[in-house]
Amino acid sequence: MADVKKIATRESYGNALAECGAKYPDLVVLDADLAGATKTGVFKKAFPDRHIDCGIAECNMTGIAAGLATCGKIPFISSFAMFAAGRNFEQVRNSIGYPHLNVKIGATHAGITVGEDGATHQCNEDVALMRTIPGMTVIVPSDDVEARAAVEAAINYEGPVYLRFGRAAVPVINDNPDYKFEIGKGVVLKEGKDVTIVASGICVAQALTAAEKLAADGVDAEVINIHTIKPLDEELIVASAKKTGKVITVEEHSVIGGLGSAVCDALCAKNPVPVCKIGINDTFGESGPANVLVEKYGLDGESIYRKAKEFLQ
């Protein structure tokens, strides 16, 4: 995969908003002094009258978006996941979730790949928080193609959507003519019979690498990209688990409350099988280059491969 094109999904977010601006006149974008980092600057440049910088006040931004939505706008609020979901949890719950308003939350800089800024800005809890809100859709795109498709799908969906993007450049893996994005529908990237690897976000590419390594050892792994954590494609996951009998989940998020938990919730009710949850193990992150942290916290292809081997013994 060395020569694969890489792009950060936050870039995809900004580009998609700018691309959609002309097509969707009700689309408005809000920022909290991070338009440069969330990459919404391109939208701001193209549609200055529809970009609102709220200053460093995420909770107020969230409420403003709620008010705009009641008047027919389709607001995207942009900030780092730590603030968009963390600081904002109650505003999102009460001002957006409870009235089921048509606000989209574009959360960038999620997970440990924030890198050098360290633990205060590395949000590994946002998926857990957001998926507990009734009526909230939670999407974690795996690459540029998926992230851009998810933004437009969110615009066309009526109701609150949480979109999780990353800071670091990640390989483009969905660049094929058959790719189709549908909210709530998982994607089988590789069929297999020995074990199911369910991954989301930046971990999808790493899961594919791990599957290649497993194949070399004669283990035929199925790899499923779950871009929508809620509503979860339970049918696809359960069917795969029935076939393979073992499931591994991989996510750049705490093992508490994220993809792994969602998959376990589905399996324990419908088809209990052993599950190995790979993610951030109930700990804070730290400063360092993103790729080094991915390895240190065991989310790279090699680490996933080793944990899979252990699990399969």
Added chain:
Amino acid sequence: MTNLELQKTANEVRKGIVRAVHSAKAGHPGGSLSAADLFTYLYFEEMNIDPADPKKEDRDRFVLSKGHTAPGLYSVLAHRGYFPVEELLTLRHVGSRLQGHPCMQETPGVDMSSGSLGQGLSAAVGMALAAKMDKKEYRTYALLGDGEIQEGQIWEAAMFAGARKLDNLVVIVDNNGLQIDGKIEDVCSPYPIDRKFEAFNFHVINIDAHNFDEIRAAMKEARETKGMPTAIIMKSTKGKGVSFMENNAGWHGKAPSDEELAVAMADLEKIDEELKKAGE
């Protein structure tokens, strides 16, 4: 409406508040009663609204940021014809459209769900901003509690509204001086409220919350104010109109017993008599 008509209507709104909270056996009568005159003025005189078409696109908007005083909002909506007055007795009952705090999906005429203090003003700011973006004429009103403004988000919203010169936004602070734990200046004083809003680039008007001449003049002044939002700080009496509730923090969030309801209704009937005499 004449002041006398407004006073009579406000007294009916107060009766609705007391009966609803009594029926619910829970709720917030004190701050509902202190704002009853304001509710009445907004819905019977000030706002461009149509009870037959609660979601009319160009209607004026109202956000009850101090959402716990929902009985006041519900009572004025019922008396204005959004739903039957008798429905007020379903307040807080299971299955009722009248939730403990305002729910825009349930109750006709409620423009924003609210109740978690500090959040409503931001939504009102968003509505005012939407009007500006779309070059629409509608105005947005938000009612805040004087205890509520201890929440930091209020000042985030105020800073934004002032900076954006949202002159189609009117913020009203119900300064009844009491919050759950006691007098606002003893708990964590928000005073001076007027100078704080001035510092956030608002046009500020101080009025008596129970004087319709002053409410009318303030709303007119707000309409005529260009280039900045208006904050109306209204000095009010918590529990206004019910003798034993007036100026008593204990009646912030408590329902009257059957006996207390009788006393309260007698107090309000007496006000009716006085207003009747005044009209003769």
